[in-house]
Amino acid sequence: MPLRDYFWCTLIAINGVFLFTDSGALLFTDHTSQNKSIKNISVQSTEKWMEKVIWRKANRDWLRKSSEVALRILDALDDLGWNKARLAKELGVSPQQVSKYVKGEENFKIETLCKLEKVLGIELITVLQSDQVVRQRDTSEYKENEKELFSSNQSTFSDL
Numbered sequence: 041m042p043l044r045d046y047f048w049c050t051l052i053a054i055n056g057v058f059l060f061t062d063s064g065a066l067l068f069t070d071h072t073s074q075n076k077s078i079k080n081i082s083v084q085s086t087e088k089w090m091e092k093v094i095w096r097k098a099n100r101d102w103l104r105k106s107s108e109v110a111l112r113i114l115d116a117l118d119d120l121g122w123n124k125a126r127l128a129k130e131l132g133v134s135p136q137q138v139s140k141y142v143k144g145e146e147n148f149k150i151e152t153l154c155k156l157e158k159v160l161g162i163e164l165i166t167v168l169q170s171d172q173v174v175r176q177r178d179t180s181e182y183k184e185n186e187k188e189l190f191s192s193n194q195s196t197f198s199d200l
Contacts, residue, residue, distance in 0.1 A: 107144035116160040130159045
């Protein structure tokens with residue numbers, strides 16, 4: 041890899057310079073021995089960021105749903121005034137497992153979702169019958185109530 045593919049990083053080094061590659065590999069070049077090639081002294085990055093990107097793209101659909109479940113769990117914990125340790129105790133799992141749940145990267149089993157629903161008192165999944173359809177909550181009722189509230193406030197302000 042040519043030297044132009046490396047960018048400089050400010051680190052203090054004795055008799056040498058540290059460099060980082062695009063992939064995050066840390067290199068140290070020794071000015072005293074110019075015959076060493078950078079490739080020979082490079083430390084290979086342990087991060088496989090490109091593989092992670094490919095994996096996230098391939099699993100985008102269930103990761104999105106897992107994130108939604110994680111947010112629902114966090115909302116329920118907030119409503120109940122619980123922390124993750126309390127949820128772990130109620131579920132009979134480790135706090136580390138609950139942390140995985142709320143990160144939004146857990147590929148949940150239906151059994152786990154059912155336990156979470158029971159313990160938290162919420163609904164996380166709904167299976168529709170063939171004759172059922174999903175309908176978003178109608179916000180027109182809210183808007184009508186808002187109009188009534190606004191018009192009653194105007195009359196109150198005009199009385200002042």
